[in-house]
Ligand code: MN
């Protein structure tokens with residue numbers, strides 16, 4: 001009891017709260033505490049600041065899903081992917097034996113300036129955000145968002161790297177090369193068509209992995225063949241194994257383009273392991289096969305940029321889809337760290 005007239009009560013002392021507690025930085029706190037940034041890394045949205053810091057990798061969100069044809073929700077993907085991580089502070093990649101954030105300078109560059117229900121504006125602002133980051137020399141990693149965001153995102157990187165070329169290694173159950181969907185050109189079923197038509201990426205520098213199911217129709221494959229695109233059906237992975245197919249995909253990715261943009265539609269993973277997607281297609285890759293493929297591809301090619309798309313958290317009560325997407329990004333960053341530790345330059349020096 002505190003006596004009358006003895007000054008303000010000291011409840012902290014009474015409860016034992018007045019000790020000299022150790023406090024932690026946002027980076028070292030558990031990931032559910034404090035601001036939600038990727039890896040609890042600094043939130044740096046100003047391209048001039050990203051340039052000044054000499055950032056190697058900048059993660060940026062594209063919370064846009066107005067291009068979906070079926071189940072929506074990928075607008076909630078970037079935040080869910082940022083949240084789907086329990087380890088905090090300086091991470092240690094057991095698979096690659098590297099502490100990625102000790103080797104690389106990585107920041108979260110925030111989200112593109114998206115409003116709902118305005119596809120052209122959304123794509124324009126995603127293009128702008130990715131272009132401004134790429135122009136600093138940092139490697140952008142874009143958190144989708146539905147797959148339509150790869151059109152503005154890869155276009156921006158092709159623009160900044162011109163006249164050097166980029167190729168695309170594209171993991172997906174779907175080819176996303178439709179001419180249109182119900183007359184819509186900017187759908188999530190059409191971005192790869194737009195990229196090739198515009199000249200941003202040559203068809204012969206396009207490699208697809210994991211296609212299966214019942215779409216697109218035969219005439220679309222005829223068009224793809226005519227562009228010189230190369231693809232590996234899920235059937236081939238079943239017959240030959242992921243390791244052999246990824247060997248071929250790496251050789252094809254290195255054949256032609258100066259650098260590679262990696263696009264991961266999380267629905268390439270079997271819906272049993274990644275149920276929260278817009279267009280689930282049974283019979284897909286294992287999560288571990290995709291994570292290993294990312295480590296191997298990033299280790300082998302010059303990475304120009306990357307996106308992880310189609311994570312729709314409302315269709316996944318257990319958050320495993322977002323966790324898989326989060327690890328896709330971490331595996332790529334860790335593979336880049338291994339390269340930098342060995343003396344490779346990760347950043348791109350624009351003209
Ligand atoms: Mn897709």
Ligand code: MN
Nearest residue numbers: 173174265267
């Ligand atoms: Mn897909």
